[in-house]
Amino acid sequence: MERHFHHQLEDLKKALLQMAALVEVQIAQAVKALEERNTALCEEVIQNDKPVNDLEMEIDHQCIQLLATQQPIARDLRFIAAAMKINADVERMGDIAVNIARRTRRLIILPLLKPLIDIPRMALLAQSMVKRSLDAFVRGDEHLAREVCQQDDQIDHIQDQIFRELLTYMMEQPRSVPQALQLIFISRHIERIADHATNIAESVVYFLEGKSIKHRADDAVDAGENMPS
């Protein structure tokens, strides 16, 4: 019975990682579609939302079943609680990749505003946070998880730069407003992917250490909030 239960927990972990792998591809493809102005790739990202959503519901169901039938305690219980939270975060990242693809699809029919120097850099950083937060989960590495939480500041810094630059564009060249706005929204989507990676890292720390490290950074500034006026 005990052995059976631990197999089930391994299955749950595998399902989560399978879903996370899909979402990592979704994010990478959405960013690539933006860089390459590739409509077909946007469509692919949008289509691939469904398998992620199906997996999310299946994993949620698995968690509830495990809670009901195995009545886990201590570390096993925390693992399942963390899995439920990570599941929700991964699914939301998939939704955000779809939103990036949808905005990209609209953006690339407009004239090119400027090379996208900072947005791909921000996206790379966010993708690395996602990867590291999931690695921390797989390896049970709370040190790595805490590192991910700290990377969020760098994201906010790049986001602020992007915002200021695009604001200047909009004020100097009113015709650039539609493109600049889509880029601002895309950069905010990427910022939210990084937020979800941070949430995942927090769930990993909770699972491993049994304590919450949430709400330490609640005084962080909402990006673009302090824009020049």
Place this chain on the structure above:
Amino acid sequence: MERHFHHQLEDLKKALLQMAALVEVQIAQAVKALEERNTALCEEVIQNDKPVNDLEMEIDHQCIQLLATQQPIARDLRFIAAAMKINADVERMGDIAVNIARRTRRLIILPLLKPLIDIPRMALLAQSMVKRSLDAFVRGDEHLAREVCQQDDQIDHIQDQIFRELLTYMMEQPRSVPQALQLIFISRHIERIADHATNIAESVVYFLEGKSIKHRADDAVDAGENMPS
């Protein structure tokens, strides 16, 4: 023992509703601060984030404790699973109220762009969705919960109107870009409050009926995505 457990479930419900009441005030005050250009009220909303965060962590802890010690099944288990999700949604709505207050604080030091006709209307609708989703939870009313899910379309419609109007402002009067951007972000924050109300309503249906109604509306358009170009 059984009786004791049901008392604990009642306590959990009370704690959730207490937190939700705080967040409803947060949202109402943030919107009022925007309408009245009231900096002091913005500060109050920002300060009041902490009690909400504390309650969220306490409620999460209560849920995990109940799972560990009572090993609930069926409807009781679904109630606790739903409470964990609702807890996360309510806390996020509190964060969003804080973001609205922060943006409002920056907005009101700039010259007034125009009367805020549509944003307060959108906020009223979002607030009513929050209230109704929580009423559905209190009363165990799946019919009301399903109604809330349907209101989301109205929000998207108003959001789209607001966006188009502000886009025109920005393109015609470049000096209005900073104010218009803050208003666009605020309207997106309100839209996300409505999204969380919808999530709560979905959790209520899950708790009552044991089935998920998520991902029915995933083809909904990201607001502002279809802006005129």
